[in-house]
Amino acid sequence: MDIVTAQEMYERDQTALEVAGLEGKWLMENAGRAVTYDLLAHIHKEHRIVVLIGAGNNGGDGFVIARTLLNLGYDVEAWQVVPDAKITGDAEAHKRIFQASGHPYRRLKSLEDLNTSLCRADVCIDAMLGIGVKGRLREPYADIVRLCNEKAVMRLAVDLPTGVPADEGEKDFEAFEAHYTSIIEAPKLSLFLQHAQPFYGKWSVVEIGLPVKQLPDHRRRLWEIADVKKTLTNRDAYSHKGSHGKGLVIGGSRQMPGSVAMTARAALRSGAGLIAISTDPGAISSISPFIQEATFVEGGGQVPDVSGYDGVAVGMGMGRESLRGEWIERLVCESKTPLLIDADGLYLLKNSLDALKQREIPTVLTPHPGEFAHLTGLSIGEILQSPFSHSKDFAERYGVYLVLKGPSTIITGPDGEQRVDVSGNSGLAKGGSGDVLSGILLSMMMQTDCLMDALSNGCVLHGFTADLLVQDGHSKVDLLASDVIEGLSRTFRTLSSSSISLRSLCP
Ligand SMILES: NC(=O)C1=CN([C@@H]2O[C@H](COP(=O)(O)OP(=O)(O)OC[C@H]3O[C@@H](n4cnc5c(N)ncnc54)[C@H](OP(=O)(O)O)[C@@H]3O)[C@@H](O)[C@H]2O)[C@@H](O)CC1
């Protein structure tokens, strides 16, 4: 599913008009009806519904929604919150259809009248502003939004909650706090931003009939379990351990032996053929009981020889001594093996960033926002405000694959392509989750030709496993990173059983 900016959404509508003759009025009818039927899952026949209609095309959707609900026999009060002169274009056309259908509407004269109406209502549908909002809300929207937010009604938003910008970059806004948002055609960037997402509540996306094959490809999409099913490589019946990748995990120390153990174990649980660990010799006795399948190679004083491996993950639990920084630089400059750098490795990489540009073999960096702030010199706040553009700038500049981790993880390729993974839950907000992710990613990197697919799949497998575990057996409080490693078997079984049942349906 594509993710768009406001500008890209307008371009899509324009394309629909140019290549298919789909006029805005038709799209508005489609959008309003699709949203109505989506919202009906949350509305009962006995509910009293208020529909708030603003000045632009979002308000036009509101007239279609109010008309459709009234036609279906629901108890609806439609409130136009701006003067008549403000309703123009497609929205005005739909206002006329609304009136011609014999339905009444109310025009906002005083907030008290609306207040009285909202006090009686069970449901409030926000069709005031969508992707056209600019800057902080002006009146009367700001007052109305405050009024709605303090009422004990179910708040449902159309496309975007009024006041939430569609794009990244703005942090200080007041907005309608929706319990649920019915998003038109494609999620907008702000759905994936930590400061904006809570305003959306739960959400889903409705389709409005755009000519999908003709739309511009903005190379930014949501990656979901259905995409994993399509792209995950099958295990060939005649494969051998060499077919599934020979990986090396470099890291760990006496103080942090668990990190490499988890990375190695997660890599093997995700299908890697062979995993070796290069670590401080003093840590081996603590690590080996947890991962009997791994081998150990000479670590300690020297930069490990990575030739002969299909992939290397480096940095977890490694410590930050300057000697290790020299290793990272040499690995970046000299190794001809795909490299994933995480945790302490990212900290040490800061001094060797320019060396990344020379690498001809892929490099994957997996920072959380704090580590990314360290790498870029930006503040965490700046990163969180505009994670899409900062990720893209960095990945293109240094020619790397960047996995910016968080509740919405953004995966960016060196050519600027982006994928977003929203799987996972706060049970993962615990030390060790990142080490497990690195192991899964290392395994996927060695087994999938397309690195974007490998990384996107790895992120979804990690989050989906955590979601499965908290649905059944664990809670978000007790979930451990090691539970996620063992839970991978459930995920792979779920995926393979669904592909078997799909195959059995084929002739
Ligand atoms: N064909 C299509 O395009 C389709 C579009 N669709 C729908 O249209 C929506 C986009 O419509 P849109 O472009 O009219 O923008 P929209 O969000 O309604 O707002 C415009 C109004 O906002 C006002 N305004 C702005 N900032 C403000 C502020 N801070 N505080 C107060 N007011 C502010 C601005 O006022 P102005 O600045 O011009 O005075 C103007 O009046 C989209 O989200 C989807 O729902 C669907 O029907 C499918 C087909």
Ligand SMILES: Nc1ncnc2c1ncn2[C@@H]1O[C@H](COP(=O)(O)OP(=O)(O)O)[C@@H](O)[C@H]1O
């Ligand atoms: N609240 C959350 N919701 C979803 N995923 C989360 C959440 N918190 C953390 N995660 C995921 O858990 C992992 C944490 O990685 P990281 O911060 O590097 O952990 P650590 O270094 O402690 O092992 C990332 O994959 C991140 O996306």
Ligand SMILES: [K+]
């Ligand atoms: K809205």
